Amino acid sequence: MSDLQVGLISLGVVLILVVLVFNWWQDRRMRGRMREHFPETDRDPLMGDVTPAPGRREPGLHLAPASGDLPAEDAVDVDPNCEAVIDVTFAQPVPSDRLHAATQALRAVGSKAVRLFAKNDNGDHRAILREGESYASVQLAVLLANRSGPLTDIEWSQLWTMAQNLAERFDGSVEGPEQARVMARASQLDALCAGLDAQVGLALRLGGTRPVADVTRQVKDAGFMLHDGQLAWLSEAGMPRFVLLYDGVQVRDVQSDGVDRIDLLLDVPNSPADSQAFSRMASVGRDLA
Structure with missing residues (x-):
């Protein structure tokens, strides 16, 4: 093996190490920024000063x-x-x-x-x-x-x-x-x-187009499940807490082979009662990032 070949191999190894270190550093920085904006606390920022709802009372005289x-x-x-x-x-x-x-x-x-x-x-x-x-x-x-x-x-x-x-x-x-x-x-x-329905969302940029099949496999591994044709994070009762979209489109309606952005959407009126709803979604978003 010539000195040129050895040099090229060494250069390739160094470049690979540089890429790995850069990705690790970028991941650490992104997680730090997410924690700054969405800290994990026992109190959901969207549910502050909420008085517990009284027990349900059936209508009637x-x-x-x-x-x-x-x-x-x-x-x-x-x-x-x-x-x-x-x-x-x-x-x-x-x-x-x-x-x-x-x-x-x-x-x-x-x-x-x-x-x-x-x-x-x-x-x-x-x-x-x-x-x-x-x-x-x-x-x-x-x-x-x-x-x-x-x-x-x-x-x-x-x-x-x-x-x-x-x-x-x-x-x-x-x-x-x-x-x-x-x-x-x-x-x-x-x-x-x-027109007054409240929806709260988070967007995750993927840093480039990723195959839909690969992203779907990864989000399912993270805990998302198919529910009525959409990828959802389910409660213990099997009801969607929030759903996942590809570039703002429901999974069942995606027509392209690639995806650039993942959206997490919390439909407040339709979601199960949860005092930690937004913090839970932000935590899942951090894990996906």
Whole structure:
């Protein structure tokens, strides 16, 4: 072997070592910058000063024992911004126990929650029925829109049927807004809510185009799993905490063979409740980087 060949081999070894050292240094620097921007703490920066949500309470007219400590009128009332109301007026006041029994099944129509309110024979507003009282009317308030979409004509018809059945049971009358007007309000509210959805994302630049197949294999090894055609980081219950995109495109919609950027997207309204949601996503992003 000539001196030239030995020199070329030595030069090649040196260049390889230089590349390895440079990559190691670049990785260390990137991880340091990520920790500066997204430090791992016990408190999520997006969840500061959050009061734990109270336990879920099913809608409906509940029955409270008579007590002198109760206010003259209940403060909770219909929300005209997000509910539509059907009024049922009774010919004669209905005792609280009979009304409570008749309204136990009136909790929802389709995917929309129904809240019930009442007025006693003195005209006092009630969100909770009280023992010993009688009631002259009931309001059925249905949610106009939620994550399942706007209130449908079928759901509104179901609520109207419920109101009619209640009126027939206690010899009452039904009054409510026109269906077309309610549907228009529901569509407007749904469009407004869709524009307010909160999404938080992180972008990871790959430093060059990488084959999609290679990147997919690596992110799966890191813990991402396919869920409904998208790569997602799943909770213990199997629900997506956040999803992974290639150059801003869902995995199922990728048409190119290469990818330059990985995006992690946290869809806040659709994600499981998690006080460490953003910190968890940032930690996964650091590991991928």
